[in-house]
Amino acid sequence: MPDYDVAIVGGGCVGCSVAYHLATETSLDICVVEKEHHLAQHQSGRNSGVLHPGFNYPPGSLKAKFATEGTKRMKSYCRQNNIPMEELGVLVVATDQQERRRLSEIQDQATENGVETEILEDRAAIREHEPHAAGQAALYCPEAASVDSQKYVYSLAGDTEDLGVDFFTGYEVERVLRSGDTHHVETSNGTITASYLLNAAGLYADKLAHQMGVGEQYQIVPFRGEYYELVPKKRDLVNSMIYPTPDPELPYLGVHYTRRTDDKVIIGPNAVLAFGREAYENTQFDVAELAETFGYEGFWRLFSSSKMVRVALTELNKSYRKEAFVDAAKSLVPSVEPDDFEKSYAGIRAQILRDDGTLVKDPLFEHGPRSTHVLNAVSPGLTSSLPFGEHLSEAILERME
Ligand SMILES: Cc1cc2nc3c(=O)[nH]c(=O)nc-3n(C[C@H](O)[C@H](O)[C@H](O)COP(=O)(O)OP(=O)(O)OC[C@H]3O[C@@H](n4cnc5c(N)ncnc54)[C@H](O)[C@@H]3O)c2cc1C
Secondary structure (H helix, E strand, O other), X not given: OOOXXXXXXXXXXXXXXXXXXXXXXXXXXXXXXXXXXXXXXXXXXXXXXXXXXXXXXXXXXXXXXXXXXXXXXXHHHHHHXXXXXXXXXXXXXXXXXXXXXXXXXXXXXXXXXXXXOEEEOOHHHHHXXXXXXXXXXXXXXXXXXXXXXXXXXXXXXXXHHHOOOEEEEOOOEEEEEEEOOEEEEEEOOEEEEEEEEEEOOHHHHHHHHHHOOOOOOXXXXXXXXXXXXXXXXXXXXXXXXXXXXXXXXXXXXXXXXXXXXXXXXXXXXXXXXXOOXXXXXXXXXXXXXXXXXXXXXXXXXXXXXXXXXHHHHHHHHHHHOHHHHHHHHHOOOOOOOHHHEEEEXXXXXXXXXXXXXXXXXXXXXXXXXXXXXXXXXXXXXOOOHHHHHHHHHHHHHHHHO
């Protein structure tokens, strides 16, 4: 008999949410295996902490569905469990006519997705929300909120533990072998056996999937997102969240301002190629992982477009030159100065690419024999974690039957 019915690799918001939903619905024996000694040490604890209500995602996409539902569910979870949350709303500002037109398109998408928005038509209306923001017009979405993502993951994991799930932290999965109906999960601390395996290993999910013969047409390319924060005496320049008008072709939002639940105002993230999957500083290199990225055909196909090369160089400039970062931030709040910014933390996005160079923009998972692999828990993966985890748990139960 295997030790567990289901072993979940990865103690981020996705792994914990799947464990929570499986344990709520069934009496299966479940464990979560996490390589770090604490949960939420990577993407789930190094993000902007924003609940994105789904106003700018294509209607009908999984991303739109999970983000709109996820925002509502997470707000109610945070209220019930006293997780810090600020329901401040977001302002998406347009600085020229082309962006103003884009705001109308975004508002149409928002309406289709069932998200309430309002267009503020002039500077006076913008100033009522954000006295220091730039822009000729803005889209205001009151449903956006910020949360403490690490506290959320720990609370969810606590609830899951209360339902009987075992957590193994400090156990790095090195290899998974299968004999008959049993997976032998070889970790840095010994072997755990399970009949079903969920791979929610975030930045390393593709590696585990490939080792198990799944998702071989995809590879994760790590993109670092760096933040600055406003010095305390300048925090009142920003009341809530101020975003630029997003470029629909890019998978990230562009540098923006977020007031966090601890009252800090963070600016970022940019999106720069990380020289290692956990290379959080721009001076850190993991030579083997960098060689894997540079040896990947999908990477070169993505960067065969001149637009992507331009974007990459601009982002690199923002990483190494504070002035470039501040200039981008000034386009949203013109009165900020370089001395108002101090360096903050960084996170790394597990961006999945297809061999043909396509950036996968929707959540993606694939099944193998008695296993499911979360290949793309793309942003807003934190916001989406409750419905996405439930969706995965239903898919797993169907397959186990
Ligand atoms: C800079 C940045 C900003 C973001 N901002 C937002 C935002 O504002 N709102 C939002 O909704 N989303 C945001 N996101 C996206 C969101 O953070 C992610 O989509 C989400 O956290 C993904 O969760 P996960 O559980 O899949 O991955 P992770 O949190 O990365 O968890 C994976 C876990 O697997 C573990 N692991 C890996 N390999 C192994 C192994 N071999 N053995 C055992 N364990 C292993 C890792 O240690 C890790 O804890 C942001 C992401 C980044 C990077």
